[in-house]
Amino acid sequence: MLNYPNIDPIAISLGPLQIHWYGLMYLVGFLAAWWLGRRQAFQLGLDTDAIETLIFYCAMGVILGGRLGYALFYGLDNLVDNPLWLFKIWEGGMSFHGGFVGVLVAASIFARKHSLHFFCLTDFVAPLVPIGLGAGRIGNFINHELPGRVSDVPWAMVFPNMGSAPRHPSSLYEFALEGVVLFALLWWYSSYPRRTGATSGLFLLLYGIFRFSVEFVRLPDPQLGFIANGWMTMGQLLTLPMIIGGLALIGWSRYQPINTAKMANV
Template identity: 60%
Template sequence: MIAYPQIDPVAISLGPLKIHWYGLMYVIGISGAWWLTKRQARLGRVDLSEQQVEDLIFYCALGLILGGRLGYTLFYNLPAFLNDPAMILRIWEGGMSFHGGMLGVFAAMLWFGRKIGKSFFELSDFIAPYVPIGLGAGRIGNFINGELWGRVTDLPWGVVFPDAGPEPRHPSQIYEALLEGGALYLALYWLSRGQPPRRAISGWFLLLYGLFRFGVEFVRLPDAHIGYLAFGWLTMGHVLTLPMIVFGAGLIAWAYRQAEARRP
C-alpha cells in the first residue's frame, strides 16, 4: 500500500493568482507538441512551414480545451452544468473529457486544413504522434488533483487517496499516463518511421489509445453520479472508446489496402 503524496494542487501562488498543476500539465503537453512539431518543420520532414505548424498547434490547443470542457459537460456532468453554468469556465478544478477534446481537435484540423489546402488526414497523421505528450501530462495532473482513481485493490502499489476512503485503490491515472502517454508515444514514434501510408498513423492512434483506455476502464472507478451503465462493469469510458477502436482498425485496413493497390 502506498500513501498518497499529498501534493498541493496549486503549483504557484502569487497573491490572488493561483496556477494549478492541472492547468500547468496542459501547458507542458501543448508546449512539448509545439516544440517537436516545429522541429519537424524546421528539418523539412513535413510539408508545412514553421508558421503553419505554429498556427496548427494553436488551433488544436483551442479545440482541445473548448472541446474537452464541453465534452465533459455533455458526456459526464450535464446536470451540474444546468445548475451552475459558470462551472464550464473553472478548468482548474478538473473535469476535461478526452473524447470531447479529440472532437474539438478534429474540428480545428478540418477548418485549418481547408484554410491552407491540406487534407484532414495529412494533418492528423502529422499531429497524432505528439498527442501522447499531452495525454500523459494530463493524467499526471489528474493524479495530483487526487481524482479519477481506480477500484479497491490489494496489490502492493495500491494508493490511499485522501477523498476515496481508507482502502488502497488502483492508481488508474498513473496507468493511463504510462499507457496513453509513454507507451502510445513510443508505439507511434516507431510506426511513423519510414513512410507509412496516409491514414495509417491516425488509425493506429485511435486503435491503440482505444485499447489502452478500454482496458484501464475495468479498474478505473466511474464517476459517482454516473456509475456503471450495464453489467456491473460497463462505463461511459467504454462506450465512448469502443467506436475509436473500430474506426481505428478500419482506417488502418483502408490505408494499407490502398497502398497495396497502388503498387505496380
Template identity: 60%
Template sequence: MLQYPEIDPIALALGPIKIHWYGVMYLIGFAGAWWLGKRRAARLGWSDEQVSDLIFYGAMGVVLGGRFGYVFFYNFDRFLAEPLWLFKVWEGGMSFHGGLLGVILAMFFFAKKVNASIFTVTDFIAPMVPIGLGAGRLGNFIGGELWGRPTDLPWGMVFPHVDQLARHPSQLYQFALEGVALFVILNWLDQRRPARFVVSGVFLLCYGSFRFLMEFARQPDAHLGFIAFDWLTMGQLLSLPMLLLGLTLVIWGQRQQITDGKPSA
C-alpha cells in the first residue's frame, strides 16, 4: 500500500498571486502541442503562423468547452440553481468531453479560416493532444482529485484527504494511457501518412476505449454515481459516441485516397 505524497497544489506564490500546478500543466500541454506542431509543420505543409493560430483556437476551445461541459454534463442542477456559477472558474471544474466538443468547434472555424477540410485540421492536431491530456492527468494527481475506487492491489494508494482506504491511483493510469500510450500510437500512425480521417478516428477510438476502461478504476462523481446498470458512469456514457464516430472515421478513411494533409495557405 502506498501513501499519497501530499504535494502543495500551489506551484508558485507571488504575494496574492498563486499559480497552481493544474494551471502549469495546462501551459505545458499547450506549449508541448505548439512545439510538436512546429516540428511536424514543414513535413505536412503547414506554416509556423498557421500552427500558432491553431494552438490559440485549440486553447480557446479547450478552456471554454471544458468549463461548459463540466457545468452542463456533470453539474446541470447546480447551474439551474446558481447560473453565475458557470463563470466561477476559480472554483475548478473542467470536462474532457466538453473540451473535445469545444476544440471540434474551434477547429471548424480555423478550417474555414485557412480554407481546409476540418478533417485535415483534426488529423494534424490529434497527435499533439495527448501531451495536454497527460499533463492534465498529472495535474489531477498533484491536486489529489479524481481518485480511484478502493482496491487491495499492492500499488493501491491512500489519499488521506479522502479517507484511509487504499485506492487505485487512477490519475496515473489515465496519464499512462491517455498521455503516453495515446501519444505513441498517434505519432507512430502519423509517420506512416495514413488516409484522411484515420488519425482523427484512431484518436477517438483509443481515447474512448481508454476512458471507458479506466472508469472502472475511477471513483464515480459523488453527486452522479452510476448512470445505469449499477456500473455505467457519466464518463463512459459520454465516451460511447466517441467510439462510434471513431470507428466510422477509420472505416471511411480506409475507403479514401491517401492524402498529403496540406492546408491551404
C-alpha cells in the first residue's frame, strides 16, 4: 500500500484570492495546446494568430460545455432545484463529455469561419487534447477526487475522508492512459500523412476504450451509482458512443483522401 501524498489543493493563497491546483491544470492544458498548435499551424495553412483564436474557441467550449454537461449528466436534480447552481463553478463539477461536445461546437464554428473541412480541423486538434486530459486528472488526484474502488493491489492508497480501506488511484490510471499514452500514440500517428478523419477516429476509439476500462475500478458517482445492469456507470454509458463513433469514423476515413493542409468546407 502506498501513502496518499498530502498536497494542499490550494496552490497559491493571497489573502482572499485562492488559486487551486485544479484550475492551474486547466491552464497547463490550454498552454500546451496553444504551444503545440502554433508549432503545427502549417498543417492547416493558417497563421499563428488564427491558431490562438482556435485554442480560445476550444477553451470556451471546454469550460462552458464541461460545466453544462456536468449539470445535465451528473447534477440534474441540483439544476432543477436551483438553476443558479449551474454558475457555482467554485463548488466543482466538470464533465469531459460535456467539454468534448463544447469543443466540437467550437471547432464547427471555427471551420466554417476559415473554410476548413471539419474533420481536417478535428484531426489537427485531436493530438493537442491529451496533455490537458492528463493534467486535469492530476488536478483530480490532488483534489482527492475520482477515488477508486477498494483494492489490495500493492499501489492502492487510502484516500482522505474515504475510510481506512486502500483504493485504486483511478485518477492516476486515467492520467497515464488518457494523458501520456493517448498523447504519445496520437502524436506519432498524426506525424505521418493520414486520410481525413483517421486521427479523429483514433482519438475517439482510444479515449473511449481507456475511459470505459478505468471505470471498472473507479467508484461510480455517489449521486448516481450504477445506472444499468448493476455495473455500468454514467461514464461508461457516455463513452460507448465514442467507441462506436471512432470505429465508424476510422472505417469512413478509408474512403477519404489524404488529409491536406486546407480543404473547402463541405
